[in-house]
Amino acid sequence: SELWLPSRKVNMSRGDQMLSAAQSGDMKKVKEICEAGGVSIDHKDEYGRTALLYASRGGYEDVVKYAIEKKCNLEARTE
Numbered sequence: 001s002e003l004w005l006p007s008r009k010v011n012m013s014r015g016d017q018m019l020s021a022a023q024s025g026d027m028k029k030v031k032e033i034c035e036a037g038g039v040s041i042d043h044k045d046e047y048g049r050t051a052l053l054y055a056s057r058g059g060y061e062d063v064v065k066y067a068i069e070k071k072c073n074l075e076a077r078t079e
Contacts, residue, residue, distance in 0.1 A: 014039045015039045015040075016045065018030055018033040018039050018043060018051060019049070019054055021033065022051035022052075022058075022060070022067075023054040023058060025055070025059075027060070027062045027066060030055075030063055030066060041067050041070040041071075041072045042072055042073045042076060044076070047079055048079035049078055050067075052064060052067040052072045052073075052076065053076070055067060
């Protein structure tokens, strides 16, 4: 599968760490970052992609459900 986020980006923000976790289906990490505060489930990367987009594209149903439970923006669009 195609990786959109660099896997070894130095000094990755917490938001980008959450997106990377969503992209790889790491539900535990997504939840940990979101619940620690300071990062919205609607955090976008430089192209406007969100955790919902990454998780749905990867087929990670548990992450998709979590994003919806956290009231993610279902209308979010890439830039």
